[in-house]
Amino acid sequence: MKYISLLLLTILFSCSTVVERDFERVQTDEYYRDSGAAVYFLPLIPQWRDYSSASQCSRSTQIRYLNIKNLMTSFSLDHQNASQIQYAFNKIYREKAKGMDRSPTLKEVEQIFFSANDLVSATGGYLKRPKFKNVNIIWFDSYRENLSRLSRLMNSKSMLQGRPIFVSTCFLEDEMKSMMKKANVVFEGAFFVDFSYLTYFDEAGELTSEESLYIRSYLEKSVKNIRIYSNSKRPSFVKGRYKFIKY
Secondary structure, three states, rough: OOOOOOOOOHHHHOOOOHHHHOOOOHHHHOOOOHHHHHHEEEOOOHHHOOOOOOOOOOOOOOOOEEOOHHHHHHHHHOOHHHHHHHHHHHHHHHHHOOOOOOOOOHHHHHHHHHHHHHHHHHHHHOOOOOOOOOOEEEEEEHHHOOHHHHHHHHHHHHHOOOOOEEOOOOOHHHHHHHHHHHOOOOOOOOOOOOOOOOOEOOOOOOOEEEEEEEHHHHHOOOEEEEEEEEEOOOOOOOOOOOOEEEE
């Protein structure tokens, strides 16, 4: 199974095709890295393939996946901290790229990686982890076409019984907040987990064929009761034990 997953992921990440090369100028920074940081990166997915099968959506923002297993091995990290480095890397990368009329250079990408690593080592990372006994995980994507229903959910008594955590495989945190503000959905005090934190590696660091969120890895040990709300089906990308509620 491990080798099948490796084959599938290799096809997904590396098959940029001859067609792409006919229409795009090759940037050598994307194909060559001259430092040890190269082992911590997975190949860049072409933007037109940056698609979430779980939520059936194309993403407006491209992310770079890191090799979680190599991070765990090299820096003696657990799955959560390695995933935090990936999340921090993408956040810093986006912020840096905003003020540029080009993609960050090879040297800049490596600097971003080591900055992300240092940040997680010093602070634990950008992504906050709930410590509450009861949490309500809300699959935001299942409500994206029906935000009025999401608004009713957030105003229900159920949300008083656990701290809300919005999860999305389609949108970044800022995009979720913007959509909810426009729809007058209450989200003060909520936590957010977007696809920048999702990885293709399980909690043991083994490669899989799908990006996933391992909730026991993400949540603090003090969390005892986990409920997941969805407007449609059960979110298959969320791994772990929880109570599923369709709302």
